Amino acid sequence: MKVRFAPSPTGALHIGGARTALYNWLAARHGGGQMVLRIEDTDLERSTPENVAQILDALRWLDLDWDEGPISQLGRAEAHAAALRKLLDSGAAYRDSATADDVKAWKVEHGSDRGYRGTPSEDGSGAIRLRVPDDGDTVVDDLIRGEVRFPNRSYDDFVIARGDGSVLYNFAVAVDDADMGITEVIRGDDHLSNTPKQLMVFEALGIEPPRYAHVPLLHGPDGKKLSKRHGAASVQELRDAGYLPEAIRNYVALLGWGPGDDETLLTTAELIERFRPEDVGRSSAVFDEKKLRWMNGRYMRDMPIEDYRSAVRSFVDAETAGRPLNEERFRFGCEIVQEKAQTLQEVWPLIRFLFEPPVQDDKAWRKVMKGDAERVLTEVEAVLIDLPQGEEGPNRDGFSIGAVQAVLEPLPEKLDLGAGKVFQPIRVAITGTTISPGIFESVAALGREETLARVEAARSKLRDQD
RNA sequence: GGCCCCGUGGUGUAACGGUUAGCACGUCAGGUUUUCAACCUGGUAGCGCGGGUUCGACUCCCGCCGGGGCUACCA
Numbered sequence: 001m002k003v004r005f006a007p008s009p010t011g012a013l014h015i016g017g018a019r020t021a022l023y024n025w026l027a028a029r030h031g032g033g034q035m036v037l038r039i040e041d042t043d044l045e046r047s048t049p050e051n052v053a054q055i056l057d058a059l060r061w062l063d064l065d066w067d068e069g070p071i072s073q074l075g076r077a078e079a080h081a082a083a084l085r086k087l088l089d090s091g092a093a094y095r096d097s098a099t100a101d102d103v104k105a106w107k108v109e110h111g112s113d114r115g116y117r118g119t120p121s122e123d124g125s126g127a128i129r130l131r132v133p134d135d136g137d138t139v140v141d142d143l144i145r146g147e148v149r150f151p152n153r154s155y156d157d158f159v160i161a162r163g164d165g166s167v168l169y170n171f172a173v174a175v176d177d178a179d180m181g182i183t184e185v186i187r188g189d190d191h192l193s194n195t196p197k198q199l200m201v202f203e204a205l206g207i208e209p210p211r212y213a214h215v216p217l218l219h220g221p222d223g224k225k226l227s228k229r230h231g232a233a234s235v236q237e238l239r240d241a242g243y244l245p246e247a248i249r250n251y252v253a254l255l256g257w258g259p260g261d262d263e264t265l266l267t268t269a270e271l272i273e274r275f276r277p278e279d280v281g282r283s284s285a286v287f288d289e290k291k292l293r294w295m296n297g298r299y300m301r302d303m304p305i306e307d308y309r310s311a312v313r314s315f316v317d318a319e320t321a322g323r324p325l326n327e328e329r330f331r332f333g334c335e336i337v338q339e340k341a342q343t344l345q346e347v348w349p350l351i352r353f354l355f356e357p358p359v360q361d362d363k364a365w366r367k368v369m370k371g372d373a374e375r376v377l378t379e380v381e382a383v384l385i386d387l388p389q390g391e392e393g394p395n396r397d398g399f400s401i402g403a404v405q406a407v408l409e410p411l412p413e414k415l416d417l418g419a420g421k422v423f424q425p426i427r428v429a430i431t432g433t434t435i436s437p438g439i440f441e442s443v444a445a446l447g448r449e450e451t452l453a454r455v456e457a458a459r460s461k462l463r464d465q466d
Numbered sequence: 467g468g469c470c471c472c473g474u475g476g477u478g479u480a481a482c483g484g485u486u487a488g489c490a491c492g493u494c495a496g497g498u499u500u501u502c503a504a505c506c507u508g509g510u511a512g513c514g515c516g517g518g519u520u521c522g523a524c525u526c527c528c529g530c531c532g533g534g535g536c537u538a539c540c541a
Contacts, residue, residue: 008541043540100538112468112537127539145471154469154537162539169541193470193536216472217534251478254490258479262489281479284534288477291491301504340503350502368501412500423500435502 001033003184004177005059005066006073008040009051012234013058015287016188016218019252023215024186025064026253026275036180037069042172058235062245063268068180073172076179080167083175083205084128084160092204093160094118097126103156116156128161130171130200138196143184143213143278150196158197170194174201177210186213186277189284213277216256216284233287242315242343244303247296255285265298297342309334315344320355329354329445332394336441350437354445358432358454365428372417373425374462379415380426381455383407384448395447405440429458 003024007017028035037059041047056070087093096118098106103116110116118129137149160171167175177185177198192214202209233241238248250266258281259266259274266274300308312334316325333351341347353359387407390398408426412419423439430451436442443451 006541010541040541046540103538107468114468115537129539148470150469156537159539164539166539168539173541188535189471190535191541194541214471219534254478256478260480262480264479264490283472285479286477288491291478294491297504337503339505342503346503408500419500427501433501437502439500 001028001031001183002036002181003028003033003186004036004038004180004182006038006040006173006176006187007055008043008046009048009055010043010046011051012054012236014234015238015252017055018058018062018235018248019218019255020186020188020215021059021064022062022249022252023257023275023277023280025066026271027184027186027277028067029272030275033183034067035065036071036182037066038071038073038176038180039069040169040173041072041074042167042169054234054236061239062235062249071176071180073176076172076176077167079179080161080172080175081165083171084165084167087130087160087204088128090204091131093128093130094120095124095126096129096157097121097123113154115152115154118157125163127159127163129157130160130197130204132157132200138199140192140195140199140212142192143211144280144282145192145214148192150193152196155196155200160201170197171201174198174205174209178202178205178207182210184213184277185210186215189214189217213280215277215280216282218255219284219286233289238292240345242345242347243292243296244299244311244344247292247299250299251292251295255287256281265295293342300341300344301339303338305335305338308338311344312347316348319348319352325355328394329447332445333437336437336445340437350435351445353431353436353442358428358430361428361433364432364434368424368428368434369458369462369465372415372421374459376411376415376417376422376425377429377455377459377462379411380408380422381452381459383411384443384452384455387448389448393444393447395444395449397448399444399446399448399451401440401444404443408440408443425458426455430454 005021005024007013007021013021025035027033039052039055041052052070059066084093088095098116098118103118106116107114115132117132117134132155133152136152138152140148140150142148158170159168161167195212195214199209235248239245246268249268249271253266253271253275254264257275257279259270260279263270303311309331316330330351333354334347337347337350340350384404384407387398387403390396390403392398392400392403408423412422415422424434427434427436427439427442430436430442430446437445446454
């Protein structure tokens with residue numbers, strides 16, 4: 001068994017392409033087969049080396065590896081030329097001097113349900129067309145759709161190579177799939193109507209075609225086909241947004257395919273074991289980032305803490321421009337936020353107070369720093385100062401989570417205030433905002449010196465405010 | 467216009483002739499007497515429409531409607 005993923009490098013790999021790549025990869029790994037990566041770069045106008053690099057980068061990041069390639073379709077010009085000669089010699093294809101306008105005119109004359117039929121040019125010039133029979137159907141025996149019949153007469157004698165001999169997609173694909181011994185073609189639904197053309201090329205070449213599985217396209221929220229210029233997130237964008245490759249693999253696999261039971265969270269090993277192309281659904285799906293976020297959060301929480309830390313690291317580096325951070329605090333910060341964030345991007349805002357002064361959030365300040373806030377902070381400062389020094393805690397200053405909790409937790413009762421009235425002012429004092437990890441954890445992480453300094457600063461600001 | 471594909475809640479899916487139409491995300495309400503997130507509990511919402519076939523249709527057939535793809539000397 002051998003499959004191929006054959007993107008055309010006209011843009012970055014987006015979520016739809018990633019899914020096609022994943023399905024091919026899963027099919028290959030499931031069936032103990034091979035996957036070929038082929039770059040369909042015969043469109044000189046739109047293909048660029050930058051796009052090729054981006055696609056490879058995206059696949060590697062997703063951890064989808066291939067066994068052969070990347071093979072440039074452009075680099076197979078000789079093989080294409082040989083196949084072309086063969087068809088020309090056998091009469092299966094011919095040169096036709098008709099232009100696109102000529103074909104249009106022909107159709108006006110013969111009816112729109114009728115494919116164009118040309119005549120060989122006398123001087124041997126013009127594009128090369130494949131002869132298409134007038135009668136009969138070409139049937140695609142699709143793994144997902146079943147038998148789909150296409151009337152031959154509705155197809156043109158289509159162009160397989162330009163006048164200069166450069167080949168076109170439907171021809172190159174068939175020749176390449178044949179030469180590479182592809183047994184299963186898993187690709188987007190948008191190719192279904194093109195499949196008869198490719199089948200005709202196989203037929204003309206006298207080669208057994210592969211099996212086809214046309215997976216439904218991914219659509220945008222507006223129901224239109226997802227594409228680069230249509231709001232489709234590229235893999236790189238998803239990476240930058242803080243999603244994990246394993247979460248993306250899991251989520252994307254479920255767009256159009258399900259394991260058959262109610263399982264939602266599936267490891268890659270489970271995906272490989274359970275995926276079969278024939279089980280892919282027939283209707284198109286819409287990419288829903290909300291669910292991806294949820295799933296990503298699940299994966300983040302389940303990560304070993306070391307992996308979590310290194311995944312967070314690159315995002316933090318981007319925020320701090322590489323400025324080195326207090327390692328101990330970073331470690332501890334990661335531990336206390338692992339349960340909270342749904343994307344890697346959300347981590348830094350939650351722990352930045354450990355490395356930078358409190359953020360300026362006037363709204364949060366006004367909301368919380370009023371009424372009994374000053375009295376609360378005075379008391380907080382007092383009990384924290386009394387906390388004995390020691391080696392405990394992330395800063396080795398006696399500020400362990402437990403010690404901090406032991407003195408702060410009784411405060412609401414002691415001051416006869418609601419818990420929120422006590423803890424929110426502390427939170428705003430040390431982080432500047434109302435959103436942070438748990439308050440005891442946050443205080444412990446910040447440590448004695450810095451916590452007391454910030455509480456004192458908040459107190460004096462409150463005094464000035466009066 | 468022609469050829470082809472598709473149609474279960476807002477989203478992804480399950481059930482494939484007989485179920486109170488299941489699960490997940492979302493959403494709403496409550497809980498966790500510290501925020502946010504997470505977590506727990508409960509609620510919400512669906513078989514596009516119309517004809518058949520059948521004792522019985524989400525499931526089979528036909529029509530319609532809706533969505534999509536292809537129709538290039540693009541891929």
